[in-house]
Amino acid sequence: MEEHSIGFIGAGKMAEALIAGLIAKDVFSKDEIIACAPSESTRKHMSETYGIKMCQTAAEVTAETSMVVVAVKPKQVPAVFVDEGTVTKRGSIVLSVVAGLTVEKMKSYVPDSKVVRVMPNHCVTVLEGAMGYTTDGSLTPAEMTEVRSILEAVGLAVEVSEDQMDAITGLSGSSPAFLYMVIDAMADAGVLNGIPRKDAIRLAAQSMLGSAKMVLETGRHPDQLKDEVCSPAGTTIEGVRTAEDMGLRSAMIAAVDATIAKSRSMTK
Ligand SMILES: NC(=O)c1ccc[n+]([C@@H]2O[C@H](COP(=O)([O-])OP(=O)(O)OC[C@H]3O[C@@H](n4cnc5c(N)ncnc54)[C@H](OP(=O)(O)O)[C@@H]3O)[C@@H](O)[C@H]2O)c1
Known part of the structure; x- marks a missing residue:
């Protein structure tokens, strides 16, 4: 015992x-x-x-x-x-x-x-x-x-x-740092448009939490969920186009990939 x-x-x-x-x-x-x-x-x-x-x-x-x-x-x-x-x-x-x-x-x-x-x-x-x-x-x-x-x-x-542990380091080990940056940036946009900072941070963070739960709990692909919230000629698709134009997707891929590369170089 x-x-x-x-x-x-x-x-x-x-x-x-x-x-x-x-x-x-x-x-x-x-x-x-x-x-x-x-x-x-x-x-x-x-x-x-x-x-x-x-x-x-x-x-x-x-x-x-x-x-x-x-x-x-x-x-x-x-x-x-x-x-x-x-x-x-x-x-x-x-x-x-x-x-x-x-x-x-x-x-x-x-x-x-x-x-x-x-x-x-x-x-x-x-x-x-x-x-x-x-x-x-x-x-x-x-x-x-x-x-x-x-x-x-x-x-x-x-x-x-x-051999996938370095990839895990980038994908989930370090990624909260990038996601905090996204929350902060979203909050900045809220503040720019008149929402008090405290509320802007809470609303941005809750939006990320809710989106993550939607992915995990519905099991639906993130792209499918994105399509569901984009109505034709609506507000959201304008934001999606701008996020694509500004390289949001490639910025996230590059950030995670750079972390993985750094982790690999440190493991060697
Ligand atoms: N924090 C994270 O987000 C995170 C994420 C992924 C992985 N990790 C890993 O988790 C590990 C711990 O990280 P941490 O952030 O928890 O570090 P930490 O807060 O600095 O804690 C280290 C602990 O080890 C104790 N310690 C130091 N020397 C010791 C010894 N000779 N014998 C027994 N205990 C000793 C320290 O004691 P005292 O309190 O007395 O100084 C302290 O309680 C690290 O290897 C890190 O890579 C951490």
Whole structure:
């Protein structure tokens, strides 16, 4: 019997979002979660906010669970597994959210564990993350189901092959930045036309949220939905023509593609 069902190495922004989601969605209770962070202030914040057990070192986490989430910054990974010599229990599942760290590299730190690499985005904070994940192929179907239930507590999770992880980085990892720019630009146009800034931002953001839900919940192609809101000789098709003229579509393709290229160059 494990002392804790899941443990987190690192308790920063990403770990906190995951922990909040797991508790909110009843995947694990607070008593089933343990996490660690070197600083007293982080430990205090996490134990007071979520009521989970906090400790100082990664070794204390891996001693108490066989489901370990690695959520430290990439440069902190060698400190955890080499300098501090943290070892995981044989057969543990190690779920790494560390950007750019390959399954093979993670496996070199935890050779007796099963490795899952996840690329989340920061929308996990509001339980609406979009993430790709890949594994070392050693997990049983039951273990895969458990991993999916953990990831799906904080958003949409799609299994991909490892060579697609750089594409995931651009498509969903970094894309919130571009979408915030779109919301801000739309709000500017609203302000230009007399809508107060605060309302303009909320209306632009809600329009993006609603559009995303329409795509996900109706299953209809985005182009089909676009056609449905463009009446002949109407206002919307004027905007669509202008967006095309100004290169909205190619700007978005170029932004995501450039991110993917940068991610590939950093992974090499
Ligand atoms: N944030 C995102 O949107 C995002 C998106 C995709 C992927 N990721 C990945 O998620 C990982 C974590 O990112 P983050 O934004 O959550 O970073 P963060 O907020 O800086 O959190 C890092 C955590 O690691 C802890 N830590 C540092 N050294 C440690 C050690 N030796 N042993 C145990 N814990 C240690 C820190 O402790 P203290 O609090 O005591 O300093 C902190 O709680 C990164 O690898 C990043 O690539 C993040």
